[in-house]
Amino acid sequence: MLREKLKHLKIILASGSPRRQQFLKEMGLDFEVRLKSVEEVYPDDLEGSEISDYLAELKASTFEGALLKGEILITSDTVVWHKGKSLAKATDAEDAYKMLRTMSGEWHEVITSVCFATVDAQKTVSQKTQVKFKELTDEEIRFYIKAFEPFDKAGAYGIQEWIGLIGIEEIRGSYPNVVGLPTHLVYKTLLTLVA
Numbered sequence: 303m304l305r306e307k308l309k310h311l312k313i314i315l316a317s318g319s320p321r322r323q324q325f326l327k328e329m330g331l332d333f334e335v336r337l338k339s340v341e342e343v344y345p346d347d348l349e350g351s352e353i354s355d356y357l358a359e360l361k362a363s364t365f366e367g368a369l370l371k372g373e374i375l376i377t378s379d380t381v382v383w384h385k386g387k388s389l390a391k392a393t394d395a396e397d398a399y400k401m402l403r404t405m406s407g408e409w410h411e412v413i414t415s416v417c418f419a420t421v422d423a424q425k426t427v428s429q430k431t432q433v434k435f436k437e438l439t440d441e442e443i444r445f446y447i448k449a450f451e452p453f454d455k456a457g458a459y460g461i462q463e464w465i466g467l468i469g470i471e472e473i474r475g476s477y478p479n480v481v482g483l484p485t486h487l488v489y490k491t492l493l494t495l496v497a
Contacts, residue, residue: 338364354381354415375419382457384410389457398458406438429484431475
């Protein structure tokens with residue numbers, strides 16, 4: 303249905319994430335992947351969704367002047383927010399261990415922002431999901447980091463991986479959002495863009 307409505311438009315996904323690409327495929331969308339490097343730095347006073355909104359829009363800004371009429375650019379950023387702090391991508395195994403240890407037995411928030419940009423308009427939406435880890439043992443955390451090397455993921459974990467299967471007790475909100483894309487919001491927003 304959405305694919306039919308978008309047939310005269312071209313979707314550009316500016317993400318190398320295989321998970322985001324898979325979601326768009328599963329939604330039945332045709333798209334092209336275009337990547338531009340950007341330093342993911344944001345002002346210190348931003349919190350929660352302000353961070354992911356800022357970074358999604360920053361990624362979109364690198365395409366300024368490069369979009370053509372009829373193209374819709376999608377950029378995205380995911381933030382793990384815990385105890386008033388953003389847990390970004392881990393720099394190494396010890397950093398990943400500290401992140402997972404601090405979230406063990408507690409709730410945290412996963413926020414994904416998606417920016418839609420065309421030649422003459424821009425819209426950013428975001429989704430929050432609450433996630434609770436069981437009490438993780440040191441052995442479980444170390445095994446996960448060694449086996450899966452989750453250094454490309456916010457909060458140093460992927461919910462769809464081993465740690466999610468054995469460690470997540472409860473989730474409130476959208477599951478795809480935690481994986482990296484609030485698919486229901488992407489669908490809804492794309493519909494508004496072609497209405």
